Amino acid sequence: QVQPVESGGGLVQAGGSLRLSCAASGNIFSYNTMGWYRQAPGKERDLVARISTSSVTNYADSVKGRFSISRDNVKNTMYLQMNVLKPEDTAFYYCNTVPPIGVFWGQGTQVTVSA
DSSP: OOOOEEEOOEEEETTOOEEEEEEOOHHHHTTSOEEEEEEOTTSOEEEEEEEOTTOOEEEOTTTTTTEEEEEETTTTEEEEEEOSOOGGGOEEEEEEESSOOGGGOOOOEEEEEEO
16 A cells, blocks of 8 residues: 655745645545545644545635645646635645545655735
């Protein structure tokens, strides 16, 4: 079983944008609802967006209207377009199934938003 690879994080000013990518194993990706999770320092890991196999999406209230999740079922890749970033969006971002598979957590990608 291969962990997903998250990328696209970085340092950005408040109000800026980033696009995260998650490359996952086809066996996991193709048959599951997938989600983006984030974990800020000292806090628990929370689900911020999810997308079903048929691309139905749901968002946490804190990111609704600013983040957009999408998936490419041919490339087994999922994306998170993050706009109007806020300092409180600073966290490590991870992708996983929904609900998450414990052994499937990757290294994550760090997003830092400066005020």
